[in-house]
Structures are given as C-alpha cells and as structure tokens.
Amino acid sequence: MEATTEDRWQKVVYDTLKKNGVTIFSYVPDAGHRMAIDLSLADPDVQSVALTTEEEGVALAAGAHLGGAKSALLMQSSGLGNCINFFSMITGGKFPFLTVLSMRGDYGEGNPWQMGMGKAVRPILDTMGFVTVEITHKDEVERAIDAACTMAFQSGEAVAVLLTQKLIGAKKF
Amino acid sequence: MAKASEAKSAPKFDLDRSVAVPQLIGEQKDFLFIGGLAGTAKDLASITKDGSNYYGMAGAMGAAVSMGLGLALARPDKKVIVATGDGELLMNVGSLATASILNPPNLRILCVDNGHYGETGYQKSHTSLGVDLEQMAIGAGIKSTMTVESQDQIAAGARMLRESNGTCFVLLRVKPEDGPKYKRDMDPASTRVRFLLGMKG
Numbered sequence: 001m002e003a004t005t006e007d008r009w010q011k012v013v014y015d016t017l018k019k020n021g022v023t024i025f026s027y028v029p030d031a032g033h034r035m036a037i038d039l040s041l042a043d044p045d046v047q048s049v050a051l052t053t054e055e056e057g058v059a060l061a062a063g064a065h066l067g068g069a070k071s072a073l074l075m076q077s078s079g080l081g082n083c084i085n086f087f088s089m090i091t092g093g094k095f096p097f098l099t100v101l102s103m104r105g106d107y108g109e110g111n112p113w114q115m116g117m118g119k120a121v122r123p124i125l126d127t128m129g130f131v132t133v134e135i136t137h138k139d140e141v142e143r144a145i146d147a148a149c150t151m152a153f154q155s156g157e158a159v160a161v162l163l164t165q166k167l168i169g170a171k172k173f
Numbered sequence: 174m175a176k177a178s179e180a181k182s183a184p185k186f187d188l189d190r191s192v193a194v195p196q197l198i199g200e201q202k203d204f205l206f207i208g209g210l211a212g213t214a215k216d217l218a219s220i221t222k223d224g225s226n227y228y229g230m231a232g233a234m235g236a237a238v239s240m241g242l243g244l245a246l247a248r249p250d251k252k253v254i255v256a257t258g259d260g261e262l263l264m265n266v267g268s269l270a271t272a273s274i275l276n277p278p279n280l281r282i283l284c285v286d287n288g289h290y291g292e293t294g295y296q297k298s299h300t301s302l303g304v305d306l307e308q309m310a311i312g313a314g315i316k317s318t319m320t321v322e323s324q325d326q327i328a329a330g331a332r333m334l335r336e337s338n339g340t341c342f343v344l345l346r347v348k349p350e351d352g353p354k355y356k357r358d359m360d361p362a363s364t365r366v367r368f369l370l371g372m373k374g
Contacts, residue, residue, distance in 0.1 A: 024246055047246050049275060051239075052267030059239035059268075063207065066228055066240075066368050067247025089233040093361035 009138035009167070010035030013100060016142050017072050020149035022098070023047060024064050024071035026057035032102025032168050033074040054079030058086035062095045070153055073099040077106070077162070078117045080124060087128040090158050098152040100145075100161045108170030121162070131159045136166040184305070185322045186288050190347040194285060195220055196327045197334055197345060198254065202226065204281075205244060209237035209257035211292040213285050217256050218357035225371025231359045235265030238282060242272050245280040245340075248372075252279050254334060259286040259300045266306075269313035272340050280340040281333075282310070289349040310342035317341035 014036040017025070025040035026049040027033055040048035051057050057073035064071040080101060090097045104111070105118015125132045131151050135144045144161060152159040194216045198204065201220050208214040208229035221227040230236060241255030262269075262284050272280060288301035300306060307320045317337045321330040321344065330343045358364050 024243065047275070049242075049246070049271065052270050053265070055235070056239040056265065056268050056271055059233065059236035060243035060246075062236075063240035063243025063245075064247045065243075066365070066372070067244045067251075068369075068372065069243075069247035071243065086233050086236055089230065089236060089361060092232075093365045095365065 007035050009141045011039065012138075012141045013145060013163070014039045016145035017100075017149065018043075018046065020146065020153065021070045022072045022149070023069050024049060024060070025074060026051055026060050026071060027074040028052075028054050028076070028079055030074070030076040030102050031171075032076065032163055033100070036074055054082045055086045057099075058083050058090060058097070061097050062089055062093065065095050070096075071098075075099065075101055077101045077103045077121045078114065080121055081117055084124060084128065087158065091129045094156055095158070096152045096156045097158040098148060098161070099159075100163065102163045102168060103165050106165040106170075108165055110170060110173040125160050129158060131157050132162060133159065134162045134164055136164050138167060184300075184346055186286075186346050186348055188322065188324070188345065188347045190216060190285055190287070190345070190350070190352045193321070193327060193345055193347060194256070194283075194352070197283065197321070197331050197343065199331055199335065203252060203335070204254045205248065205251050207237050207241040207244060207253065207255045209255075209261040210234055211258060211261075212287065212352050213237070213256040213258050213261070214357065215355050216285065216352045219353035219355040223355065223357045225367050225374070228364055228368045229357060230361070234261050235268070237261060238265065238268035238272055241280060241282070242268070242275065242277070245277040246275065249277065249279055252281065254281045254283055256283045256285060258291075259284060259288060259298050259306060260290045262306060263299055263304070266309055269310050269315060269342070273314035276316075276340045278338050278340070281337060282340070282342045283334065284342070284344050285347060286344055287347050287349045291349065291351060295349055307342065307344040310344070315340055315342045318343070320344045320346065322346040
C-alpha cells in the first residue's frame with residue numbers, strides 16, 4: 001500500500017506491531033489509524049476486526065490472549081472512555097494488553113467537544129494502572145512501538161501508546 | 174384476526190436452566206467456554222467443574238461475546254461456546270454485529286435468557302418486555318440462529334451448537350430462577366493462568 005510522506009509513520013505503526021507478532025488488529029475507524037486499518041484489511045496474514053465500540057476490543061484482546069494470539073486495539077482517544085470498566089478485567093486478570101490511541105483534545109485542538117476526554121486520557125490511564133508511552137515525533141514511532149510491545153507481551157503489562165497531536169497534527173475547524 | 178406471519182406466540186420462559194444448559198452442551202470436553210458474569214458463569218462452572226477449558230467472569234458486564242470472538246479467532250482449531258445472559262448481551266448487543274461480519278466457523282453464542290437481572294434482585298429485563306434477542310442476532314447478520322423454549326427443541330439446539338459451520342446464536346429461554354450453586358474460582362488472574370495451562374495440556 002502506498003504511503004504519502006505525511007502518513008508514512010502510520011505505516012511504521014502497523015509494520016512495527018506486526019514485526020512484534022501482533023496478528024489481530026481491532027479498531028473503531030479513525031483518521032489517525034487510517035493506514036494501519038487499511039493495511040490490516042489487505043493483509044492475509046492477520047485478522048482485521050472492525051468493532052462497534054472500543055470496549056469490544058478490550059475483551060477481544062483478552063480472549064485472543066487466552067488462545068495464544070497477540071492483538072492490538074487501535075482507537076481514537078475519545079474511545080478510551082468507552083473502555084474503562086473492561087480495563088478492570090485486563091488489570092485484575094493480569095492480561096497483556098496493548099492499545100494505540102490517536103489523540104484528540106490534545107495539543108492545538110480546535111473542537112471544544114474533544115477537550116474534555118482529551119484532558120482525561122492520561123489520568124484515566126494512570127488510574128487504571130496502565131504504562132503510557134507518548135510519541136511526539138515521527139522518528140520515535142518504531143522505537144516506541146517496540147518498547148510498548150515488549151512491556152505488553154513480555155512483561156504482561158497493560159500499555160497504551162499515545163500518538164499525540166504533536167505527531168498527528170490538529171484537525172482544522 | 175392476525176395473519177399467519179404475525180401469529181408468533183408469546184415467549185415462554187419455562188425451561189429449567191440447570192437441566193437445559195447441560196443438555197444443549199452435551200460432552201463439555203469438546204469445547205472451550207467463555208462465561209459472562211453471574212448466572213451463565215455458574216452454569217458453566219458447574220458443567221466444566223470449573224475446568225481449564227472455561228474462563229468465567231464476575232464483572233466486565235458485556236464482555237463475553239467479544240472475548241469469545243477473540244478466542245475463536247486465535248484458536249480456529251477449537252470450538253468456542255460463549256454463554257451469556259440476556260442482561261449481559263443487552264449491554265453490548267453490538268458485539269453480535271462484530272461477530273457476524275467476522276463469522277468465525279468455530280464460534281457459538283448461547284444466550285441464556287431468563288428475562289430478568291437475577292443477580293440484582295430479579296428486576297425484569299427488556300426481554301420480558303418484548304425485546305427478542307434472536308431477532309437482534311438475525312438483524313446483526315448471524316445466519317444460524319434459533320430459539321429454544323421447550324424441551325422438544327433442545328436436540329436441535331444442541332446440534333446447532335455442535336455442528337454449525339458458521340457463527341451461530343442459540344437463545345435459550347428459561348425460568349427466572351437461579352442456576353446451579355457452584356463454588357468457583359473468581360480470581361480473574363489465576364483462572365487466566367489455569368486456562369493457558371489447559372491450552373498447553
């Protein structure tokens with residue numbers, strides 16, 4: 001799949017997850033994950049799972065783990081709020097878990113509807129016991145995703161990677 | 174007078190879950206199980222003797238179908254039965270849509286519908302008030318579905334759970350009574366490890 005210069009880092013997100021053994025990609029569609037979603041749909045070696053709500057992806061990851069598979073949940077930060085109760089299963093059950101969040105309500109946000117959840121993302125992740133990895137520049141993507149996969153799949157942690165708006169850019173309104 | 178197509182009889186919540194669920198499942202060793210919280214977790218704990226082919230919840234209400242989908246995708250060589258209640262499934266009915274579009278041939282969803290929220294004092298659920306979860310599964314696009322609400326339908330339901338070649342949905346209507354009493358391990362971490370060890374064995 002062709003990547004433009006602007007979204008080449010999105011392909012790096014996908015390639016690095018796959019390199020780390022992720023075979024199940026779940027997501028609610030989001031512009032920040034457009035490339036990874038399209039790549040997963042076109043890739044015969046992985047399962048690409050479109051969700052109706054982000055929390056499904058949390059339970060899906062736990063079930064995949066029980067079956068010996070690694071999965072990643074791709075979502076916009078607004079979807080984090082939909083997941084909170086299900087995170088109790090991840091942390092209580094000590095399930096390895098990896099999610100990649102494309103941030104809204106972050107650096108340079110112009111939509112006031114996004115700000116409430118955007119500001120709550122880090123405190124929620126801290127409260128629910130996650131390790132958080134923030135990416136602010138495209139050159140950090142591969143190393144950060146590698147680090148996140150190691151903490152999730154080797155140390156068995158719940159890990160959230162934040163693709164910040166410094167990386168993505170803020171949508172113009 | 175109602176037309177034939179409208180002559181669907183009122184739902185019957187008559188069967189005893191302690192009898193009907195084991196009859197539908199048959200030989201439990203042939204399946205991996207995910208149990209939603211409360212009633213269905215106890216049903217499955219009793220049937221499997223809280224075994225290593227079973228992961229049951231006591232929280233995360235609404236998670237069962239999605240968890241079973243993840244397991245079914247990861248282990249296409251194993252038949253996975255998700256048992257969930259009406260209240261739990263209503264909380265995440267969109268998970269039927271997600272399961273349907275993936276349609277893993279090894280995923281079976283058994284909804285044990287007693288029309289009530291048993292764990293919290295038997296308040297009526299929506300399925301006592303006209304909501305039909307089999308129709309919602311059909312609307313989600315699941316091709317193999319059926320409702321079991323009398324003893325003579327059990328054999329067909331058991332056959333669907335055992336033999337379906339696509340994701341299937343069986344709605345079992347039962348009396349609003351507690352299922353089997355079974356003291357199960359409720360630790361989500363130790364039961365996770367138990368399941369993983371069972372998968373290796």
